[in-house]
Amino acid sequence: MSEIEKKQDLSAVEYTDISIGNENAKPFLTQLKGFWVTFAMMFRKVNTVQYPEVKEPTAARFHGRHQLNRHPDGLEKCIGCELCAWACPADAILVEGGHNTDELRYSPGERFGAVYQINYLRCIFCGLCIEACPTRALTMTNEYELADNDRAKLIFEKSDLMAPLQPGMIEAPHPYYPGTDDQDYYHGKVKSSHPSQQNNGQVK
Amino acid sequence: MREIILDDPLSIVILKAVIIFVICLVSTILAVWGERRLVARMQMRLGPNRVGKFGVLQGLADGVKLALKEDLIPAAADKIVFIIAPIISATTCFMAFAVIPMTGEITLFGEKTSLQLTDISVGVLYILSIASIGVYGIVLAGWSSGSTYPLLGGLRSSAQVISYEIAMGLSLVAVFLYAGSMSTIDIVNSQSSWWFAVTLFPSFAIYTISMVGETNRAPFDLAEAEGELVGGFHTEYSSLKFALFFLAEYVNIIGVSALATTLFLGGYHALPGLGFTESWLGGWFTFFWFFAKVLFFFFIFVWLRGTLPRLRYDQFMKFGWKVLIPANVIWIMVVAVLRYFSNQGTPRSVIIAFAGGVILIYLFASMIWERAAKNRAETVSSRPVPAAPSFPIPKLPMDISTISVPKAGQERVIHE
Numbered sequence: 200m201s202e203i204e205k206k207q208d209l210s211a212v213e214y215t216d217i218s219i220g221n222e223n224a225k226p227f228l229t230q231l232k233g234f235w236v237t238f239a240m241m242f243r244k245v246n247t248v249q250y251p252e253v254k255e256p257t258a259a260r261f262h263g264r265h266q267l268n269r270h271p272d273g274l275e276k277c278i279g280c281e282l283c284a285w286a287c288p289a290d291a292i293l294v295e296g297g298h299n300t301d302e303l304r305y306s307p308g309e310r311f312g313a314v315y316q317i318n319y320l321r322c323i324f325c326g327l328c329i330e331a332c333p334t335r336a337l338t339m340t341n342e343y344e345l346a347d348n349d350r351a352k353l354i355f356e357k358s359d360l361m362a363p364l365q366p367g368m369i370e371a372p373h374p375y376y377p378g379t380d381d382q383d384y385y386h387g388k389v390k391s392s393h394p395s396q397q398n399n400g401q402v403k
Numbered sequence: 404m405r406e407i408i409l410d411d412p413l414s415i416v417i418l419k420a421v422i423i424f425v426i427c428l429v430s431t432i433l434a435v436w437g438e439r440r441l442v443a444r445m446q447m448r449l450g451p452n453r454v455g456k457f458g459v460l461q462g463l464a465d466g467v468k469l470a471l472k473e474d475l476i477p478a479a480a481d482k483i484v485f486i487i488a489p490i491i492s493a494t495t496c497f498m499a500f501a502v503i504p505m506t507g508e509i510t511l512f513g514e515k516t517s518l519q520l521t522d523i524s525v526g527v528l529y530i531l532s533i534a535s536i537g538v539y540g541i542v543l544a545g546w547s548s549g550s551t552y553p554l555l556g557g558l559r560s561s562a563q564v565i566s567y568e569i570a571m572g573l574s575l576v577a578v579f580l581y582a583g584s585m586s587t588i589d590i591v592n593s594q595s596s597w598w599f600a601v602t603l604f605p606s607f608a609i610y611t612i613s614m615v616g617e618t619n620r621a622p623f624d625l626a627e628a629e630g631e632l633v634g635g636f637h638t639e640y641s642s643l644k645f646a647l648f649f650l651a652e653y654v655n656i657i658g659v660s661a662l663a664t665t666l667f668l669g670g671y672h673a674l675p676g677l678g679f680t681e682s683w684l685g686g687w688f689t690f691f692w693f694f695a696k697v698l699f700f701f702f703i704f705v706w707l708r709g710t711l712p713r714l715r716y717d718q719f720m721k722f723g724w725k726v727l728i729p730a731n732v733i734w735i736m737v738v739a740v741l742r743y744f745s746n747q748g749t750p751r752s753v754i755i756a757f758a759g760g761v762i763l764i765y766l767f768a769s770m771i772w773e774r775a776a777k778n779r780a781e782t783v784s785s786r787p788v789p790a791a792p793s794f795p796i797p798k799l800p801m802d803i804s805t806i807s808v809p810k811a812g813q814e815r816v817i818h819e
Contacts, residue, residue: 237445237710247449 257341262324264342265317267360268335270384272376272392273368275305275361276336277312286331291321303399305371307381312336315357319345334385367391374400405522405588407508407515415514416521423500423520431653432462438705445709466646474642479549488547489640489647492540496654498533502526502587503661505693506671509686518690519588526587527579530662531572534617538564540651541619541626545636556635559716560619560626566720567616567623570727574609577738578666591670600667605734607667609727611703614659616723618652620704622711623719630713660700661693668696737761 224230248255257263268276279296297305297313305311328337347353364370373396375381376389383389411419436451436459443450451458476485505518523529538561545557579585581603582593590599600607616623627635637648664670671689673680681689714722744754 233710234706237706240447241441241444243447245444245449246447249449 257343259341261339261341261343262326263340264319264345264355265328265360266338266340266362267312267315267357268338268362269364269368269371270307270389271365271367272389272396273364273373274307274371274375274384275311276334277315278306278308278334278336279310279312280333282331282333283328283337286327287322288325288327289321289323291318291323292316292328293318301374303372304374307375307384312357315360317355317360319353319355320350369396372399373397405586408517408519408522408588411514411516415511415516418511419516419518419520422518423505424497426505427497427500427654427657428650430657431650432466433459434653434657434701435462435465435649436460437701438708441702441705442709445706465649469646469649470643472642474644475639477549477639480639481547481549484543484547485639486644488540488544489644489651490540491543492537492651493647493654495533495537495540496651496658499530499658500661502529503658503665504587504591504670505661505690507681507686507689509689522586522588525585527575527585527590527662527666530658531568531575534655534658535564535568537651537655540648541636544640544648545626548636548639550639552632552634553636553638556626556628556632556638559628559632560636563616563619563623563625563719563723566723567613567727570609570723570731571613571617573728573731573735574606574613575666576731576735577603577606580735580738580742587665587670590666591672594669595672598667598669603667603738605730606738607663609731609734610663610667611700613723613727614663615704615707616719618655618659618704620652620656621708622713624713625716625719628713656701656704657697660697660704663700664693664696668699670696 270276277294279294281294281296284292284294293314293316294312295314296310299305299309299311324339326339329339332338345353369392373392375396376383376393377395379389439461440450440452440458451461454460454464476482501520502523503519508515508517510516541560541564542557545553545555545560548554578590578599581599582590584590584593615621619626625635626632627637629635632638637645640648671693672678673689673692680692740757741754744757
């Protein structure tokens with residue numbers, strides 16, 4: 200007997216039989232209960248939502264499309280610090296900061312986000328950018344319809360992400376509220392815009 | 404009844420053939436949609452509801468989609484057989500309808516007739532033989548694909564259909580005995596007082612089970628088992644060839660349902676007590692009753708699919724050969740004896756005594772069986788559980804209810 204034959208000859212092993220049948224099976228009529236389950240289910244309310252026609256509201260804190268927020272007078276909250284871009288695990292955010300001057304002021308303080316792009320082909324909606332943002336400029340909306348037929352369209356620019364102007368807000372750039380500085384903005388002391396801020400502070 | 408079918412002029416025969424063909428096609432389209440809607444409701448979904456009103460045209464849309472797809476033939480396939488197989492499936496499934504009586508006496512363009520293409524004295528045997536030719540479609544499709552999964556599916560299917568055809572054929576024997584004929588019309592007419600579903604209930608139950616096995620439907624859909632065999636015999640099929648298999652499956656379902664209606668539920672006759680409706684619309688209303696009964700069976704098919712998981716292959720075979728067929732044979736013997744008694748004009752008391760004796764024997768046998776099962780369960784539970792071996796080595800499964808593992812502590816490599 201060669202070595203290989205010896206290994207293949209299993210007849211010398213003693214075997215014991217283990218049952219694989221189910222000894223504790225329920226009686227036949229009990230098993231038929233399953234038919235009632237499916238039958239009764241036909242008359243229950245269905246879970247399906249007729250999506251394009253009917254849109255159920257999302258959970259309150261659903262992670263949807265991003266939004267760049269504004270101070271109550273309309274100045275942008277984003278200071279172009281790039282912390283969101285650094286926090287992003289998918290490398291979906293591109294920020295280029297710009298310098299604020301007294302003539303062209305977009306946000307309180309020294310810097311503002313001159314270029315702000317989020318690539319929704321990359322974004323995984325984890326929300327780490329929102330946690331990283333020091334000024335609460337970046338938050339997420341509940342908007343989830345982000346499909347498109349073109350890759351370029353899914354890179355959202357700053358203009359796509361800026362929050363809409365609320366009543367009392369004036370589109371940046373414009374000067375500080377009279378008699379305030381950046382600290383007053385951060386501490387929430389500016390509640391609304393002032394007529395002198397219109398047209399970037401230029402009197403027509 | 405037979406005479407008014409057989410004296411039809413050729414034009415009426417062709418017209419009826421077209422009508423039956425259209426009925427099959429339309430009911431397939433509706434069946435695809437209806438099944439998906441029903442299963443969806445059983446799973447708390449809505450199902451297809453976009454194409455047409457309530458989505459009724461879903462089946463049609465699927466057909467158009469399939470027709471427009473690319474028709475692939477694998478390089479390893481046996482081309483001729485590969486093309487013939489779906490044609491066999493799709494043609495044979497229609498042929499069974501030729502002898503199904505769908506209505507009572509009606510008038511078609513001034514000709515007294517009935518919606519049944521022809522009548523053969525061995526009508527039901529004809530249906531059975533056509534059904535078994537239909538299996539060739541599946542087997543050949545699996546074999547000619549030149550691929551592993553289709554081959555497995557085809558083999559399973561042939562074994563399955565052969566096994567369940569025996570049970571199916573045997574369940575019809577009792578019907579033949581009581582109707583005294585194999586002609587579908589005679590069988591329908593002999594159910595005028597009592598449906599065979601009531602008087603021959605065991606046959607009815609066995610037929611209903613085996614017709615599910617016969618049509619490869621859940622829970623007996625081992626031939627296409629998408630979880631393990633991808634799609635089974637039709638894995639390599641695409642486009643119109645796949646559509647033909649799809650069509651054949653649904654026409655077959657309607658076919659066996661129609662046969663069940665004819666043999667066990669009184670065919671086109673109205674429900675008991677509603678016999679006056681049969682003359683409505685000049686006799687055409689009987690088609691409604693026929694169709695309603697077919698729909699009842701179709702619902703059973705869908706209900707089974709929505710409820711039961713697929714059987715394991717050995718369980719399935721065991722059920723067919725060790726339960727359905729023996730039970731059927733015993734039942735046929737009982738029916739034959741009762742039939743003999745009634746033909747001989749034996750007094751009622753003898754018949755009752757015989758029936759009572761059969762019931763007593765059945766009770767006694769089932770009692771012994773249960774006691775044996777209990778004893779077996781006790782010996783199994785009292786058996787010491789062996790320690791887990793390092794390598795379980797399977798033996799050839801002589802007894803399928805057990806698997807064999809080496810005894811505790813034994814090595815896998817054999818000693819000198």
